[in-house]
Amino acid sequence: MTPAGPGPAPGAGAGGIGQGVVLHPADPLTALAHGIGSQHDLPISPFYAFAGAFAALFVSFLALGLLWSTSRFRGDRSGLALPAGLQRVADAPATRTALRGLGLAAALAVLLCLLLGPDDPARNPAPGAVYVLLWVGLVPASLLLGPVWRLLSPLRALHRLLSGVWRPAARPLPARLGQWPAAVGLFGFTWLELVSPDPASTTTLLIALGVYAAAQLLLAARFGERWFADGDAFEAYSALLARLSPLGRRDDGRLVLRNPFHGLDATPERPGLVATVCVLLGSTAYDGFSDNPAWINSIQTSPLGRTPAATLGLLGAIALVAALYCLCAAATRLVCGPHPGPLTAFAHSLVPIALGYLIAHYFSLFVTEGPRTVIMALGTDNAPEPLSPLGPGALATLQVAAVVTGHVLGVIAAHDRSVRLFPPARAVAGQLPLLALMITYTIGGIGLLLN
Amino acid sequence: MTHDPAHPSGPAAPVDSAGGRTWCDACGTPPRAAHGPRRTLRTAALVAVLLLLAGGAATGCGGRATTHHKPGTSHEQASGSVGTLLETDDGAGHRLREVPAEGAPEVRVSARPDTEDGWNLQLTVRNFRFTPDSTGGAALPGAGHAHLELDGRKLARLYGPWFHLPAAQVPEGAHTLTVRLYADDHTAWAVAGKPVEAAVPLAGGPPGQGAGAHTHAPAPAASSPPASSPPGGAPPGESPQADRTVTIAIRGGKVTPAPGRTELRRGERVALRVTSDRTDTLHVHGYDKELALPAGQEATLTLTADRTGLFEVETHESGLVLTQLLVR
Numbered sequence: 001m002t003p004a005g006p007g008p009a010p011g012a013g014a015g016g017i018g019q020g021v022v023l024h025p026a027d028p029l030t031a032l033a034h035g036i037g038s039q040h041d042l043p044i045s046p047f048y049a050f051a052g053a054f055a056a057l058f059v060s061f062l063a064l065g066l067l068w069s070t071s072r073f074r075g076d077r078s079g080l081a082l083p084a085g086l087q088r089v090a091d092a093p094a095t096r097t098a099l100r101g102l103g104l105a106a107a108l109a110v111l112l113c114l115l116l117g118p119d120d121p122a123r124n125p126a127p128g129a130v131y132v133l134l135w136v137g138l139v140p141a142s143l144l145l146g147p148v149w150r151l152l153s154p155l156r157a158l159h160r161l162l163s164g165v166w167r168p169a170a171r172p173l174p175a176r177l178g179q180w181p182a183a184v185g186l187f188g189f190t191w192l193e194l195v196s197p198d199p200a201s202t203t204t205l206l207i208a209l210g211v212y213a214a215a216q217l218l219l220a221a222r223f224g225e226r227w228f229a230d231g232d233a234f235e236a237y238s239a240l241l242a243r244l245s246p247l248g249r250r251d252d253g254r255l256v257l258r259n260p261f262h263g264l265d266a267t268p269e270r271p272g273l274v275a276t277v278c279v280l281l282g283s284t285a286y287d288g289f290s291d292n293p294a295w296i297n298s299i300q301t302s303p304l305g306r307t308p309a310a311t312l313g314l315l316g317a318i319a320l321v322a323a324l325y326c327l328c329a330a331a332t333r334l335v336c337g338p339h340p341g342p343l344t345a346f347a348h349s350l351v352p353i354a355l356g357y358l359i360a361h362y363f364s365l366f367v368t369e370g371p372r373t374v375i376m377a378l379g380t381d382n383a384p385e386p387l388s389p390l391g392p393g394a395l396a397t398l399q400v401a402a403v404v405t406g407h408v409l410g411v412i413a414a415h416d417r418s419v420r421l422f423p424p425a426r427a428v429a430g431q432l433p434l435l436a437l438m439i440t441y442t443i444g445g446i447g448l449l450l451n
Numbered sequence: 452m453t454h455d456p457a458h459p460s461g462p463a464a465p466v467d468s469a470g471g472r473t474w475c476d477a478c479g480t481p482p483r484a485a486h487g488p489r490r491t492l493r494t495a496a497l498v499a500v501l502l503l504l505a506g507g508a509a510t511g512c513g514g515r516a517t518t519h520h521k522p523g524t525s526h527e528q529a530s531g532s533v534g535t536l537l538e539t540d541d542g543a544g545h546r547l548r549e550v551p552a553e554g555a556p557e558v559r560v561s562a563r564p565d566t567e568d569g570w571n572l573q574l575t576v577r578n579f580r581f582t583p584d585s586t587g588g589a590a591l592p593g594a595g596h597a598h599l600e601l602d603g604r605k606l607a608r609l610y611g612p613w614f615h616l617p618a619a620q621v622p623e624g625a626h627t628l629t630v631r632l633y634a635d636d637h638t639a640w641a642v643a644g645k646p647v648e649a650a651v652p653l654a655g656g657p658p659g660q661g662a663g664a665h666t667h668a669p670a671p672a673a674s675s676p677p678a679s680s681p682p683g684g685a686p687p688g689e690s691p692q693a694d695r696t697v698t699i700a701i702r703g704g705k706v707t708p709a710p711g712r713t714e715l716r717r718g719e720r721v722a723l724r725v726t727s728d729r730t731d732t733l734h735v736h737g738y739d740k741e742l743a744l745p746a747g748q749e750a751t752l753t754l755t756a757d758r759t760g761l762f763e764v765e766t767h768e769s770g771l772v773l774t775q776l777l778v779r
Contacts, residue, residue: 293775300705301705
């Protein structure tokens with residue numbers, strides 16, 4: 001018996017236990033009943049990390065010196081109008097109804113799968129539909145087409161159907177509420193995905209989606225349909241990402257093709273905007289470091305129990321991101337003196353950074369689990385194992401490029417806002433705290449890819 | 452018992468139509484004044500789209516559609532005309548198929564301790580041949596496959612006369628290994644109301660003996676030549692054939708050593724030697740390999756890291772991450 005010798009010894013588990021022998025020691029329903037995606041991305045090699053960090057620093061300081069000194073972004077006033085015929089089709093009631101029906105039908109299908117399908121994400125497409133097609137899929141959809149969830153939302157469709165039956169008098173929405181409900185909803189969803197003990201089980205999903213839909217419908221019945229714009233977490237998420245879409249709507253209602261910077265500049269400064277962006281950044285960052293064995297160990301050995309410890313971790317990540325932002329806002333105020341909207345004035349410039357994080361963390365999940373979910377939903381037997389189209393090197397390049405590109409876009413957006421808000425003498429100095437913050441976020445984001 | 456990829460999608464259709472009716476009820480309320488006809492039209496379009504899409508989508512849910520099975524993947528019990536189907540089953544839902552004693556399938560089994568790990572089982576069959584390529588079809592006389600059970604728990608389906616049973620699959624103590632013959636339609640062959648089967652006693656080795664599962668000295672099985680002493684030669688801490696060996700112990704919900712990363716190059720073989728203080732299941736994500744962990748006994752899962760990525764090694768019952776395989 002030669003250890004590690006050439007040539008297969010008889011038996012000895014050659015090829016693992018699975019060769020010709022299928023062992024089923026576990027109840028099949030419990031198998032794989034945790035999370036979506038069986039594979040995580042490899043840590044990137046330090047070369048990509050250093051290259052990315054250097055590029056981010058270089059661009060940041062280049063931007064300080066070379067970018068324009070008077071504001072160029074015109075928000076919702078800009079854009080090249082699309083042909084009127086196209087707009088008529090897009091705005092036609094039939095199109096809207098069909099889209100709403102599509103969203104409602106998809107939601108119904110997911111509900112049916114949750115109710116009737118097996119409690120096993122390897123055989124039930126519903127968990128993948130929620131965590132991959134909806135949550136991650138909204139990113140590319142919103143980036144390409146604008147705030148699509150507003151059109152597809154089954155909650156809006158249900159609300160319209162229900163308000164035909166029962167329509168209490170709508171009360172005014174308190175202005176102070178702003179996007180806070182969306183921030184809370186996003187936190188709840190990311191908690192469900194990243195922290196809850198059994199995120200992919202049909203019971204968990206049914207309860208979570210049921211409670212969420214009921215709460216949203218009740219609040220919409222109280223405040224009217226405009227509740228959804230800032231109250232529905234997915235709609236706010238989609239609308240925020242759609243700020244970077246080349247397709248937009250101008251002040252005068254025309255559909256336009258525009259420079260995404262203009263759209264980003266028009267991000268409404270609402271209460272809760274900072275919280276929404278910080279939840280997006282913080283939860284994605286938590287997703288990154290929750291893969292780290294040291295973190296896994298500290299959760300598993302925590303005296304608090306696993307779920308409370310992980311909840312604290314998620315809250316801590318969001319709080320850290322938010323605290324850094326508030327610190328930076330205070331520093332800006334200190335350098336430049338008072339200006340309107342001290343907290344929200346630069347919040348829009350974090351949206352591209354959050355987008356970079358989202359792409360870096362969820363790209364391979366989307367391209368492997370997305371098709372798998374679709375194949376499963378179509379009922380194909382023996383679906384092939386999903387493989388990422390990118391090798392480790394290409395994937396690392398894409399991840400670093402996404403984070404750095406997000407950083408660059410954020411720096412440019414913040415620069416333009418800075419030269420608009422501050423007199424030229426203080427505009428450059430006023431950007432410095434924000435630049436430091438963005439570099440921190442970016443280096444942090446790249447560091448998470450390294451671990 | 453486990454298996455069967457087939458879940459008939461029976462209940463999907465009625466619920467679907469009920470859903471459609473609900474929407475009709477909703478739109479059946481009197482339309483409000485000004486938008487009357489237009490609104491009705493729109494709602495009708497909405498309902499049509501809904502029904503169409505929900506119907507189409509629902510076919511993909513609630514299990515697989517039964518008409519799209521590849522041959523041999525279905526687990527329906529086809530009603531063949533061979534013998535008579537009895538009402539009794541084998542204890543796992545497979546009905547017995549009675550055939551006359553003359554010319555009926557027969558089976559004997561012998562378990563011979565392997566020099567490295569576990570046992571080599573040999574099935575001697577008469578009036579029977581293994582037909583793995585037609586499993587799932589109708590029952591044909593003298594054809595089918597066998598099931599391997601340890602104390603009534605199914606370990607494997609056998610498609611041939613030889614089988615290697617790893618020691619890790621047999622907990623410490625005395626056990627009975629049973630082999631039973633089944634037809635292609637998953638009914639058990641039976642004579643005089645009794646399934647055609649053979650049993651052999653097995654004794655699992657004590658935990659922690661020797662360097663690992665492969666050095667366990669299995670006590671000799673009854674119908675096999677005895678092998679009294681463990682075959683020596685393996686240096687402790689080395690699993691044969693594996694490039695890397697990771698030894699992990701789970702005690703009281705605590706993983707020792709603390710979860711870390713096992714870095715591998717693609718194509719390397721890794722042996723995971725896991726001792727759990729309670730009965731559990733080891734699962735390697737991505738590779739989807741599973742292994743039963745008997746309480747207190749070391750079990751070894753060997754796999755070839757043929758895909759790159761970061762994969763978690765977990766236990767199912769206690770939900771602990773044991774280590775991560777980092778395959779470059």
